[in-house]
Amino acid sequence: MSNVEADPAELRCPANNPDHDAEVQILTPRDVPLGGPRAMKVRRTLPQRNRSFIGAWCFVDHYGPDDVTSSGGMDVAPHPHTGLQTVSWLFTGEVEHRDSGGVHGMVRPGEINLMTGGRGICHSEVSTARTSVLHGVQLWVALPEEARNAPRGFQHYAPDVVDLDGACVRVFLGSLAGDTSPVDTFTPLLGAELLLDSGAEITLTVDSSFEHGILVDTGAVSVQGQPVKQAELGYIAPGCPDLRIASLANEQSRIVLLGGPPFEEEIIMWWNFVGRTHDEIVAFREAWEAGSDQFGEVSGYVGAVSRLPAPQLPNAQLRPRSNPKG
Template identity: 65%
Template sequence: MSNVEAESAVMRCGAPVDDVRPAGAPRVDVLSARDVPLGGPRSMTVRRTLPQRDRTLIGAWCFADHYGPDQVADRGGMALPPHPHTGLQTVTWLFGGEVEHRDTLGTHAVVRPGEINLMTGGYGIAHSEVSTPRTTVVHGVQLWVALPEEHRNADRDFQHHAPRPVRTQGAEIRVFLGSLAGEVSPVRTFTPLLGAEIVLEPGMTITLSVDAEFEHGVLVDSGDVRVADTLLHRAELGYVPPGADALTLTNESDGPARAILLGGTPFEEEIVMWWNFIGRTHEDIAKAREDWETSSERFGTIESFPGGRLPAPALPNATIRPRRNPPRC
């Protein structure tokens, strides 16, 4: 899960000359995914939409991997040995299969579809993620949240929550972070955030009231989903800038469509992000890598994991620069 992209390119602001959005409809920028292999020849391949050249963050959401459905018999499932994190929270949300989670807090949990596992790395944590023996298909999203400077060295923490489904006309919603559709998640975050799974029946439209101070992202897992006036296909992420107090989603497919809705207040701090670490300077990253490679107490130990841990890659032969979002349009 390394991230060593070049610094964001300059992008033009303002609507294109052929923009014919209806009055009042929010702008939706379409971000396409790139395939990233995790491991060897039979490794999982994830579709990564954050970070990328045109957008680093949506609120404090700084990383979004979408994977599956993959047959374990063909691809080998998820098998990530102990690896470290700093300066962030990880969010695991599954659509299918099960993942066994162990961390250096002593947590041993099984992640199941429709349940959020949120782990706070802060100053340093390590965890492993392995498909359970009974899992035949792996399918879900892995998301990261950047911690603000005030809390980026927070204590390790782990939270689990199974949100109840909210059923409205033609849709089912599970709110795993923040608030939406009258539901409030009890999971604690360090900045205002929204995270929800939305399943739409064929041909159905839903309009959701949202916080106009948030920017939002709609990541499509299955089907074709129209957000306002923009059609999104599978694995595409639609970005909506702050200012919209409602989002309209329409399933343009013959079958059910599923999407993840993310949101948050714009994260104004610059971050340095490399491999599994988030800091503010190159030196922060280099120190975290050194601490991991020397088995520092900073990350702790997972005593019960049967096998070795994941070594850190070599640092690039250049200073790792802060990531920036493009200028607001």
């Protein structure tokens, strides 16, 4: 997915400095339109001023359930990425994916599509005619220094459902509840969808070296005894070997669990680019605007524009934004 904000903020994301506090930090979303007067809106919980990363997860967009007959659905023209992997995970609907690595495929509920941008890739995303309601998450993973120029790549996987007492789990990245995803990443990661029965409480054994984030899609839950409302993301610092999650709703609750060891590199994230310096971001933008082979071309996309133009850079050096102290 593209960050289609007309004036994207420059973010220099410092390495996280967890305090090993078992308390749950609540991150609230902000609404971001995906362009146009009938635009579909997404709820963005990462990055924000209170947190830059959860593991190497650096971007969390949560959208829907969205009636595409009124919103127009998703139609994101070819756009570039560098220095990251994109993770698409749907609850409802279908999205057609095309990229400059030659991949043409569908994003469907319960199936992960992971695209590696590395040195440069471009792709388009369009909700299909079969879709009436679109609902899911779009996630980005920052690549570490040794992998950020990796070649373009694409992986698809449909995880099995793991039944627990009062819940079921789909593990799309990493390992949880005795199941392991075969999808390759460049840093250790955890990604899973959990459905909790009304009133259910579960305890998940997790890697205590990871920090974790719990995004509430439907219903409401408590994490370590602290309430996390719908659309909020609860953050837990490393040092916690067990996650206690309880459904507080009179209906099934759905959450997305993300995790990974603290990402110890600084990055600059502007528009759809992840880099390390101001000059690097400038060069990425110039290459995209010039139609450079660095990003390649998407075949088969039909839309109002053939590609998304890059926004103008701010009239200032891209500057750091640090996590609050304490």
